[in-house]
Amino acid sequence: MSDMITADLVDLDLAAATKEAAARSLAERMRELGRITDLDGFLADVAAREAQMPTGLDGGIGIPHCRSEHVTEPTLAFGRSAAGIDFGAPDGPADLIFLIAAPAGADDAHLTILSSLARRLMDESFTGALRTSTDRSATASLIRGDAPPPAKAPVAGEAGAAPSSDDGAAAASVAGSSDSGADASDAGTSGAGAPASTATTAPQSGGDAAGPDAGTGRTDAAGATAADDGAATGSAPRGPFRVVAVTSCPTGIAHTYMAAEALEKAGGAAGVEVVVETQGSAGFARLDPTVIAAADGVIFAHDVPVRDKERFAGKPTVDVGVKAGISRAAELIAEVRGKAERGEVTAAARTAAPVDRAGEPGEGYGTKLRKWLMSGVSYMVPFVAAGGLLIALGFAIGGYEISDAKSVAEHFVWADHTSWAALLFQVGGLAFSFLVPVLAGYIAYGMADRPGLVPGFVGGAISLTINAGFLGGLIAGLLAGFTVMTIQRLKVPKPLRGIMPVVVIPLISSIVVGFLMFLVVGKPVAELQQALTDWLSGLSGANAVILGVLLGLMMCFDLGGPLNKVAYAFAVGGLANPTEGSLKVMAAVMAAGMVPPLAMALATVVRGRLFTKTERENGKAAWVLGASFITEGAIPFAAADPLRVIPSAMVGGAVTGALSMLFECTLRAPHGGIFVVPLIGNPFLYLLAIVAGTLVSTGLVLLLKGARKPDQAAASAEAASAEKVSVAA
Known part of the structure; x- marks a missing residue:
């Protein structure tokens, strides 16, 4: 770090009042030394990094930093503020500010500076010396680690710092090297630059018998640790x-x-x-x-x-x-x-699934189950979107008979549009074939992390093999997750622990899940799936309308939440082996899911005074979100006024779902909103169902909001606007 900070890069009387002004003041010192080529460009990069997450640390420390193409070499500037500057730390303003600049792409240099500095900031003697230093050269030398801080540096006023082992340890840490004369209590500390x-x-x-361990940073005043003594003498003390x-x-x-x-x-x-x-x-x-x-x-x-x-x-x-x-x-x-x-x-260490952290302490079983299922559904959705839309495009280009086309690997004519349609359909079909295995695999993953993937995917594939379908995939995923979690709780000898996650757990759990799916639960589930398929295929009249109402209510109850996802997954599962009934279900689900954001958007236009300025702005975006079948576009409105918005959305969704089923509309694409209308059976009646539900929801939400006392409505709107302004500020 010898060239990274010099006396010219130290300001012991930083007069800036804001973090932006502090960064500019320190950056100007860097520019004067030729370390920065474009001051404004560099400050923009600093601000962009600061916007990601505050760089204030407990103990009165601010570390603004960035990588920038405007930096010529890794540089560190230091400023000390008497009044303190807010860098977003929980315990208040920072009086010690370090501006770190690294060239673009210089990850190693950037990280070396930051990690070394961060470790030194854990020493009270180091930060105390920085707060009392009166000489810029001495301060730069202290930060570089050329010399240790004073043995009894005052640390009054410093908050949140971890206690130093002793003064010798602090000096060793700041200097960036191990000290063979350090107290035995320093064993395990490391040099700042390591x-x-x-x-x-x-x-x-066969470890070292005595003295400092150069490769480890361990030091022992007695000359050897107990472990080292054992290694040297051949005995085996603990x-x-x-x-x-x-x-x-x-x-x-x-x-x-x-x-x-x-x-x-x-x-x-x-x-x-x-x-x-x-x-x-x-x-x-x-x-x-x-x-x-x-x-x-x-x-x-x-x-x-x-x-x-x-x-x-x-x-x-x-x-x-x-x-x-x-x-x-x-x-x-x-x-x-x-x-x-x-x-x-x-039990075997588990990382939270990227979608949701499952199984937190104190959560009920129902909450955990919801998270596990949502994990599987969330990973399944990209396959649904890609596979379903490719299939829909294949139908749009080549007609429904394209499903009987020969494999494009055997027959493909470049100038024939039906060959391209067949290509899209067959690629989409393969993507769609992963739905159940992915669903099962990632339910198990949400429960047991990576060891759950193998039995989950195996169980999902078996579900397809025995025609257990979507329901079979759900059960297979849960079985796989519970099996792996059970194995993980077993105490095993140390020699086996290393191979448990990659060999033993996948092997045993796959055998267990395979046995259960093939011979125990698979057949009853397959029969239930077939009965459900037959029921959907025979839907007509009042039964279809009732199902449409139910699906519409589910889609609009939590606006993209678990119940919404259950209805959506139910509809998508039917597309794997489409029948007339399952295509009607898919159409009703998508139509109902479009209603809430469209209704809120229309309501903000019809009677804007009932909504805050922020809600009116959200209404503009809700038009696009609703048209694209993104039900979550109504969430801002529901969050602000759930007792009026959610019931209104549910009634409109139920109307749309019922009308879609009554009009016998069908849909082969699992997503797309109005952009896949050409692929919908009875498209004009389908659009009519959406319009009807949107109007019903709009009228109801306006009626409910208008029924509030005028002063209450105005106060609510004013409070919401004020809150938004406060948050923005």
């Missing part, structure tokens, strides 16, 4: 308690490394060996599998899903947010030791 993923390494067989940890935060920079530093220091103070894997923004170096295998416990301090979490399966685990890793490091180490002593071996 890569975080290897900052502290558990001893391997070494120190070993912990592996993973830290990560949304940006993968400051908090990630501060938590790592705090855990390492707390481990050193407690005589615990702590090895930290920092999953930062520029990637991460995985811990050695032998280090993980030798660990007695695991700490996850993270705000984003831990990558490759299954590596830590079968060990006592503490799972918290990254800030807890900074502020409660000693407590976390004590907690994981307690779990290990009590034999609380955690």
Whole structure:
């Protein structure tokens, strides 16, 4: 860091009042030294990074930073504000401001600066020295690590910093190197400049007998740890308690490394060996599998899903947010030791599915089940959209007889439009064939993470094989998830833990799910699916209208929520083996789902004074969202006035669903809104059903809103507008 900060890049009397002014003031110093080619362009990049997430940290620290094409070399500028500047930290303004500039694409340099700085900021003596320094050159030298801070630097007023092990440890951390003379309590701390993923390494067989461990950052005043003594003499005494940890935060920079530093220091103070894997923004170096295998416990301090979490399966685990890793490091180490002593071996580590975090403590079974099912449906939707629309385009170009065309791999005429139609239809058909396996696989994934994928997909494929269809896929996914979760709870010998997620669990769970689907539950479900298909095929008259009403109510009750998704998934499942009844269901579901946003958009036009300015603006977007079959376009209106908007939407959706079924409209595309009207059976009557439902919902919501007392309505609108202005400000 010797060239990254000089005395010219230090301002000990920063007079800026805002974070933008502070960034400009420090950036001007960078420009004067030729480190920045375009000041305004660089500041725009800083502002863009700041907009992603505030860069203020607890303890009065602000770290604005960015990568920019306007930066010629990695640079760090420092400013100290007497009044404090708001950088969005929870505990208030920052008086220590570090502006970090890295060239575009310089991920390693950027991360090195930030991680090194973040680790040093955990030392009270370091931040205290920065607050009392009166010389710019000395301050730059201190930040570079050329010299340690004063042994008794004052730290009054500093909030949120983790306690330093001792002054020697602080000096070692700031200087960026291990100190062989450090107190034994410093074992496990790392140099500030060392890569975080290897900052502290558990001893391997034949480890060093004494002195500083250059590859690990461990130091012991006695000359050797107990573990090292055992390795040297050939005896096998129990070494120190070993912990592996993973830290990560949304940006993968400051908090990630501060938590790592705090855990390492707390481990050193407690005589615990702590090895930290920092999953930062520029990637991460995985811990050695032998280090993980030798660990007695695991700490996850993270705000984003831990990558490759299954590596830590079968060990006592503490799972918290990254800030807890900074502020409660000693407590976390004590907690994981307690779990290990009590034999609380955690089931195979699970990462939350990207769609929804499933199975949180305290949630009811119904909530967990909803999340699991939603996980599967959410992953299925892209296959639905791609496959269904390709099939619809194939029909539009080549007619419905295109389903009987030969394989395009055997017969394709470049100049023949029917060949292109067949290509679209056959590609769409293959994409559509993944619906049930993907549904089942990702239900299991939502329950048990990656080990659930194999039995889930296998169960979904079996469901198709035995004609159990969509219902079979739901059941297969749940069976797979429960089977894997059961296996994960079993205590297994250490030698088997490494192969459990990739060999043992997929093998055993696939056998169990296959047995259950083929021989136990598959046949009854297939019979139920066939009965449901026959019922849909025979729908007519009053029965069809009643089903249309029910589907319309479901589509409009939660406006894109679980009930909406259940109705939609039910309709899409029927497209896998389309019949006249299932095509009617698909048409009714899409028509009803278009009504709520269209009705809210129309209502804001007819009687705009009943709505706030923000709602009127949302109404403009709702036209497009409703026409595109995006029911969620009505959510802003429902959130502001659910007791009037939701019932109105449900009544209009029920009317549209009933009329669509009564008019015997059909639809082979699972999405598209008005853009797939040419593919709809009885398109004019279909549009009439949508218009009718929209008018009913509009009239009802206006009636309900107009029934409020005028002063109440005005006050509500005024309050909503004021709240919006406040949020914007």
